[in-house]
Amino acid sequence: MTNSIVELENADCILVIGSNTTSSHPLVATRIFRAKARGAKIVVADPRFVQLANKADLYMRHKLGTDVALINGMMNVILSNGWHKQDFVDERTEGFEEFRKVVEQYTPERVSEITGVSAEDIRTAADWYANAKAGSIVYCMGITQHTTGVDNVKTLANLSMLTGHIGRESTGVNPLRGQNNVQGACDMGGLPNVYPGYQPVNVAANKEKFEKAWNAKLSDKVGLTIPGVLEGLSAGSVKAVVIVGENPMVSDPDVHHVEKALKNAELLVVQDIFLTPTAELAHVVLPGASFAEKDGTFSNTERRVQRVRKAVEPVGDAREDWKIFQDLSTRFGYKMEYGSPAEIMAEISSVTPSYGGISFERLEGDGLLWPCPSAEHPGTKFLHQGKFSRGRGLFHAIEYKPPAEQIDAEYPFWLSTGRIHVHYHTGTMTRNSPTLHKEMPEGFLEVNPVDARALGVKSGDAVRVASRRGEVVIKVDITARVTQGTVFMPFHFVETCANLLTNPANDPIAKIPEYKVCAVQLEKAL
Amino acid sequence: MEYRTVLTTCTYCGCGCGFYLEVLDGRVVGTIPCKTNPVSEGKLCVKGWNVHEFIHSPKRLTQPLLRKDGALTPVSWDEALDFTAKRMREIKEANGSDSVAFLASAKVTNEENYLIQKFARAAVGTNNVDHCARL
Numbered sequence: 001m002t003n004s005i006v007e008l009e010n011a012d013c014i015l016v017i018g019s020n021t022t023s024s025h026p027l028v029a030t031r032i033f034r035a036k037a038r039g040a041k042i043v044v045a046d047p048r049f050v051q052l053a054n055k056a057d058l059y060m061r062h063k064l065g066t067d068v069a070l071i072n073g074m075m076n077v078i079l080s081n082g083w084h085k086q087d088f089v090d091e092r093t094e095g096f097e098e099f100r101k102v103v104e105q106y107t108p109e110r111v112s113e114i115t116g117v118s119a120e121d122i123r124t125a126a127d128w129y130a131n132a133k134a135g136s137i138v139y140c141m142g143i144t145q146h147t148t149g150v151d152n153v154k155t156l157a158n159l160s161m162l163t164g165h166i167g168r169e170s171t172g173v174n175p176l177r178g179q180n181n182v183q184g185a186c187d188m189g190g191l192p193n194v195y196p197g198y199q200p201v202n203v204a205a206n207k208e209k210f211e212k213a214w215n216a217k218l219s220d221k222v223g224l225t226i227p228g229v230l231e232g233l234s235a236g237s238v239k240a241v242v243i244v245g246e247n248p249m250v251s252d253p254d255v256h257h258v259e260k261a262l263k264n265a266e267l268l269v270v271q272d273i274f275l276t277p278t279a280e281l282a283h284v285v286l287p288g289a290s291f292a293e294k295d296g297t298f299s300n301t302e303r304r305v306q307r308v309r310k311a312v313e314p315v316g317d318a319r320e321d322w323k324i325f326q327d328l329s330t331r332f333g334y335k336m337e338y339g340s341p342a343e344i345m346a347e348i349s350s351v352t353p354s355y356g357g358i359s360f361e362r363l364e365g366d367g368l369l370w371p372c373p374s375a376e377h378p379g380t381k382f383l384h385q386g387k388f389s390r391g392r393g394l395f396h397a398i399e400y401k402p403p404a405e406q407i408d409a410e411y412p413f414w415l416s417t418g419r420i421h422v423h424y425h426t427g428t429m430t431r432n433s434p435t436l437h438k439e440m441p442e443g444f445l446e447v448n449p450v451d452a453r454a455l456g457v458k459s460g461d462a463v464r465v466a467s468r469r470g471e472v473v474i475k476v477d478i479t480a481r482v483t484q485g486t487v488f489m490p491f492h493f494v495e496t497c498a499n500l501l502t503n504p505a506n507d508p509i510a511k512i513p514e515y516k517v518c519a520v521q522l523e524k525a526l
Numbered sequence: 527m528e529y530r531t532v533l534t535t536c537t538y539c540g541c542g543c544g545f546y547l548e549v550l551d552g553r554v555v556g557t558i559p560c561k562t563n564p565v566s567e568g569k570l571c572v573k574g575w576n577v578h579e580f581i582h583s584p585k586r587l588t589q590p591l592l593r594k595d596g597a598l599t600p601v602s603w604d605e606a607l608d609f610t611a612k613r614m615r616e617i618k619e620a621n622g623s624d625s626v627a628f629l630a631s632a633k634v635t636n637e638e639n640y641l642i643q644k645f646a647r648a649a650v651g652t653n654n655v656d657h658c659a660r661l
Contacts, residue, residue, distance in 0.1 A: 006564065027565055179633065180542065182540060182659050188630075189643040190630030190643055190657045201647075210647070214647070216647075219624075219653055221624070221653060222653055223656070225656045229629070238625055238654070240617045240627070244629060244642060245631030245632075246629050246657065246658050252661065273586055273587060274587060275585070275598075284590070284592055284610050286606060287588060287589060287590060288634070291633075292534070292554050294635065296636060304565070308635055309532050310532070311534065312581070317589045317590070318586070318588055328607055328610060328611055329644075329645045332649050332650070333649065334645070334648055334649030336641065344640060345637055347640070421571070421573075422573065429537070429538075430538075439572070510660060513661070
């Protein structure tokens with residue numbers, strides 16, 4: 001997030017797009033409700049009628065995968081009415097003219113045809129957002145999990161720069177990160193192209209710096225992303241895989257393909273707290289510790305680094321994960337001898353400029369928001385004040401592209417996937433929590449009442465859902481939350497695994513799969 | 527009976543809510559919201575309120591497992607780690623550093639993620655490190 005969570009309360013207009021905030025980020029939703037109580041306009045854009053749509057001042061139900069067109073349409077209205085901030089564009093950005101030429105093609109009428117949203121609603125959304133004192137954008141995986149994920153995000157950045165809604169308190173672009181420490185895993189260099197603190201591995205100075213800090217010879221070749229690892233396993237170029245606290249057998253698209261790839265590994269090591277479907281395929285399973293059984297830090301979606309504290313010893317013979325890694329590394333031949341997570345953090349801050357001022361002592365209390373470059377630095381509430389990280393903000397001229405897979409006579413329904421409020425990701429933890437399991441013990445498929453009638457199914461009946469990749473038999477929930485011709489399935493349940501169906505086609509840059517759109521067929525299961 | 531509370535950060539979504547875990551005789555038995563946490567301000571969602579429930583689940587993994595004759599079999603830590611380190615070294619030596627890949631985790635701590643990628647880069651010599659940021 002460019003801003004801290006609490007700042008949302010003071011925005012005058014919040015555009016929530018591709019985020020089921022009340023389900024997936026309930027304590028961020030609280031801030032959106034408070035903003036509304038203060039009089040802010042809430043605009044929700046989502047193909048599915050998410051709970052927050054009930055509270056919206058304007059709800060736009062655009063068709064799946066038409067986000068670029070919708071936002072280009074809003075920007076077309078903003079430009080033709082002169083609601084953009086020319087000063088901001090001139091002083092702080094570049095690439096505007098080329099961008100304008102593309103956006104000029106997206107008249108509200110044309111966009112209405114692409115998205116299914118009325119031209120009037122597009123105008124209203126543009127007016128409220130552009131003319132707010134503090135406009136904020138909130139988005140989540142509904143924006144990113146597309147073959148156009150990067151285009152979608154850049155388009156939202158265009159919108160914020162065009163209107164000058166960035167780099168000030170309560171104005172900005174705020175992606176909500178889905179996992180407790182996905183921000184931290186990225187910050188720590190859990191990515192194939194960067195060292196900790198987003199320092200690229202293929203820049204000679206960075207490599208030298210880390211070779212010295214770690215006393216080791218390093219590679220300057222950018223590594224593989226998860227889809228690349230799976231391809232490498234299938235092709236035989238990747239032989240050994242270590243998976244920590246992840247469950248690709250439920251979470252990755254086209255699970256049949258994932259299973260084949262993982263079974264190709266000569267060595268599959270899985271470190272987890274439960275025997276997940278992924279662990280069941282492993283050669284070695286290492287029992288890690290849950291969050292309650294170790295010390296450390298997590299970095300949340302607003303970049304706040306907070307303490308995790310050990311409450312109890314790991315169960316049975318399970319071990320704290322940091323102890324497992326350092327033991328493994330030492331046995332492999334590279335000695336690691338840290339006495340505590342605080343000691344590891346001291347090393348992190350010495351090589352990671354944005355964490356330079358972070359230490360366990362300073363994290364007592366409210367934690368710290370990075371960038372926090374020095375021991376005296378108070379942390380950074382919102383980003384891009386006065387200047388973008390890259391210097392001038394770059395406008396991208398982006399055309400709308402339809403999703404990779406299209407519906408046809410054989411697969412006539414659109415399928416979208418997502419989370420529900422009582423469960424979390426692949427259900428490894430929540431489905432082992434009796435209270436949460438009781439709330440929602442099994443998966444379901446949301447089907448529009450008109451489609452349900454045509455299929456001859458009642459709520460609770462089973463249907464067979466099939467895509468070009470797999471099929472699932474699942475109970476239906478008949479609801480107008482989804483439009484006619486579109487169905488929705490949560491991905492938490494291995495028994496009715498949504499990712500047997502999803503399309504592994506991914507964004508060419510971010511490699512994020514298109515979980516939010518694929519084509520399926522439905523029939524009543526007998 | 528020994529009762530205490532331990533202030534910590536939630537393990538579910540990216541909000542980063544704070545709460546106290548209630549510990550009774552070495553077991554986590556409950557969750558109490560933390561009023562002073564800047565994110566959650568004394569509130570929690572349904573997942574957060576029940577976050578203590580999975581910790582002592584009888585289904586937790588409690589010992590290392592090694593596949594022997596096709597079946598995952600309980601073994602000592604020494605056996606599991608020695609086997610893993612030895613096989614990884616053999617694979618690296620036979621096929622090069624880039625034949626080994628790591629999936630770090632959005633669930634474990636910063637310190638642990640730092641060690642995984644350091645192990646991959648400094649010990650094994652590969653940048654094949656990714657995690658589920660995209661999923």
